[in-house]
Amino acid sequence: MAEKSLIANKREISTKGAINQMRKAGIVPGVYYAKGQEPIAFSVSEIALKPLIYTAETHIINLVVDDKEPVKGVVKAVQFDPVTDRVVHFDIQGVTMGESIGLQVPILIVGTAPGVKEGGLFQQYLHKLDVECLPRFIPENLEINISGLNLGDSIHVRDLSFENITIVNSEDTAVVAVETIRGGDIEEESDSEEITEPEVIGKGKSEEED
Known part of the structure; x- marks a missing residue:
């Protein structure tokens, strides 16, 4: 299956107000989690994220946070704004190539x-x-x-x-x-x-x- 790269920046857990300001600026918060690893809170451009969310296909995502080595995952859960249908938060679940997901x-x-x-x-x-x-x-x-x-x-x-x-x-x-x-x-x-x-x-x- 196709693999897609997603460039992200690590972020600190912040207040709801700060997160809302981030969204108004076209930035979407996300979390990467994998078995045996600490979750990684990150943010990405809404424009870069759209092709991975509004699609009829599933992709393995190569997530690059702060120019570090990419980690593989799949979009696991997405939250949409009930009025605008814009993505307000999403999760990426890490994958291990020899384990079922x-x-x-x-x-x-x-x-x-x-x-x-x-x-x-x-x-x-x-x-x-x-x-x-x-x-x-x-x-x-x-x-x-x-x-x-x-x-x-x-x-x-x-x-x-x-x-x-x-x-x-x-x-x-x-x-x-x-x-x-x-x-x-x-x-x-x-x-x-x-x-x-x-x-x-x-x-x-x-x-x-x-």
């Missing part, structure tokens, strides 16, 4: 569902999957082919399998479906099936906002 990987839908051509409505309930794998097997995205979905069909986590990757989501979680529209209403799946809302990336280790 848990992360979210974007879903890439491929193909066209026949059920849509028949008047059905395509619904995507998950846009990312929670997975565990070795760093060398981290994919940029996970493809799901919907070419076999007819009216009323769905794909659940239990229907998915990817080489060298373990999916952590509940196997009963619906990922995509083609729903039948009757009289202007959508005929949704049975209540017995678990359907999740589109996921929100979890809050991270925003230590300065405690």
Whole structure:
């Protein structure tokens, strides 16, 4: 998978007011953490960060803090401003090449569902999957082919399998479906099936906002 470099400056834990001033200046605070290491508080340019956050791909990040040797990691959690949708804080989790890591990987839908051509409505309930794998097997995205979905069909986590990757989501979680529209209403799946809302990336280790 692709690797991206991110240049950062080490920062001291500061007051909420100082952090807000930093954000107004286009600087985003972050934390790097890895097993057996002290967390590193850093800050980066919002412009440099955007390609790593607003993307449909997963990357291994080579984080360079104060011109020191780069450390490898993946974006683990991001906090967004609820009004502007700008990133206000993010975490990078360090990776060890021989140890499994848990992360979210974007879903890439491929193909066209026949059920849509028949008047059905395509619904995507998950846009990312929670997975565990070795760093060398981290994919940029996970493809799901919907070419076999007819009216009323769905794909659940239990229907998915990817080489060298373990999916952590509940196997009963619906990922995509083609729903039948009757009289202007959508005929949704049975209540017995678990359907999740589109996921929100979890809050991270925003230590300065405690």
